[in-house]
Structures are given as structure tokens and as C-alpha cells.
Amino acid sequence: MKPNKFSSLGQYGLGIVEQIVLIVIALATVVATYQQIAHIWQAWAVTVGDLLLLFLYLEVMTMLNHYLGSGKLPVRYPLYIGIIALARYLVLDIKELDAWRIFAVSASILLIAMAILLVRYGHVRFPYTDGTDLQSK
Template sequence: MILRWAEATRAKVHKAAESLGNLFVETFHYLSLFAIGAVTAWAGVVAFLGMVEKGSISVDDILLLFIYLELGAMVGIYFKTNHMPVRFLIYVAITALTRLLISDVSHHHRPDMGVVYISGAILLLALAILVVRYASSRFPAVSAEDRHRPKRDREVESLD
């Protein structure tokens, strides 16, 4: 009798702790996403106002705005799906390297091995996107609820 009471109490405490832990994690998750989104939007607005104040806009400035746009899109996708698309991180890296390449060539006016290194890095990242896209189409992720369904049912549904 006492053992059943202890086991029932343990199960209730475990369930309450799990619910409370999930609440804290999800609250932190959403607050962090809102903070990252707000900071990204703020940085984009400040950069844009700096461009307007300067009176001219260069390709560097436009690429910087694209970086902010991609970061904002990442936050939005992560907010909606709870998944971080690796491809978007690679897109941000490609845009940042392109911005660095254009800035380096336009300011120094001399080609050197740095241009080759940055171009090689951009090519490597583009190949990484190709690999990620191929892998995600060839081996799609299975959601937690789909894991419990028979494989036969998932295959029939994917053909529709």
C-alpha cells in the first residue's frame, strides 16, 4: 500500500516537474526568438538610416541589408517550425563572403590570393548547399509522430 502511494506520488512529481521544465524552456525559447528578431530588425533599420544619412548606397550596403533579411527569415522560420534550416546559415555565410570580396576588391583595387581564397570558400559553401539539398530530398526527416506509424503508411502518404 505504501509502495503504491510512493510510486503514484513520484509519478505526479515527475509529471509536474516535466510540465514546469517545458514551460520554462518554451518561455526562454520564445523570449530569445523575439529578442533576436528585434535586434536584427533594429540593426537593419540603423544600417539603412546610416545609408540614407550618408547619401549614397554601395553594393556592400545592399548586401548587408540582404544579410539582415536572411537573418530575419531564419528567425521567422525557426519561430514557425522549431527547426533551424542549415541552408539559411550557409546563405548568410555566402552573402557575408561576397560582401567581403566586393569590399576588398573595390577598396584595394588589386587582385591577390585573398580573392582566390574567398572565391574558393564561396564555391565550397555553394557545394555544401547542394549536398544539404540533395541529402534532405533523398533522406527526408521523419517527425516524432510519424515514427510511431508503420513505415508502409508513411511511404504511401509520401507518394500522394
């Protein structure tokens, strides 16, 4: 189906909004990274929670860079961010968590890791095509 001029205009407008939001996310991530580094510098101490937060920011910037470069977002990047966020939660709140919650967070990390392996296996075993191979057959 061929898009009409209104759907093309809407798609163009949404593309511009998407780019603006991605730039805002990138700027906010850079500012948050700077603030965290300034906090570490002022405290003159680095904790595991600080490092995991910096890794979260790094993963967000990597995800944005990949998306802006290719226009595609692999589902693995948000999964990596989820694992790091859960690990940070586990590390920071370990004293307040009961055994069942620790087990649940750990099991969640394991499930996300298995999902990443499954996605990677599917990508290697069944690589993406651009659709031109199907049209030529």
C-alpha cells in the same frame, strides 16, 4: 523514456528563454536594418556593401520567421547568411586582400554553395519523416 517533472520544467524554461532570445534577435535585426537604411538615406548613396548588409539582415529575419513559424531551422539559412557575409567581406576589403586570401574566401563561398546543394539533394532524395511511419511497421 518518459521525462520526469524536472526535465519537463527545464524544457519549458529553456523554451521561454529561447523565445525571449529570438525576440531580442528580431528586434536587434530590425533596428540594425533601420540604422542601415538611415545611413544610406543620409549619405544619399547606395553601395554594394550596403545592399549585401541589407540582404544579411533580410536572411536573418527570414530565418527567424521560419523558425518561429515551424519550430525548425533548416541548416540552409545559416549557410546562405555565411555566403552573403563572405561576399560582403570580399567586396568591401578587396583592395587590402592579397591573392591567396581572395582565393581562400572564394573557395569558401564555393564550398558553402556545394554544401547547400548537398543538403538540398539529401532533403529531396531522403525526405524527413515525423517518426510515425517507423512505429507502424
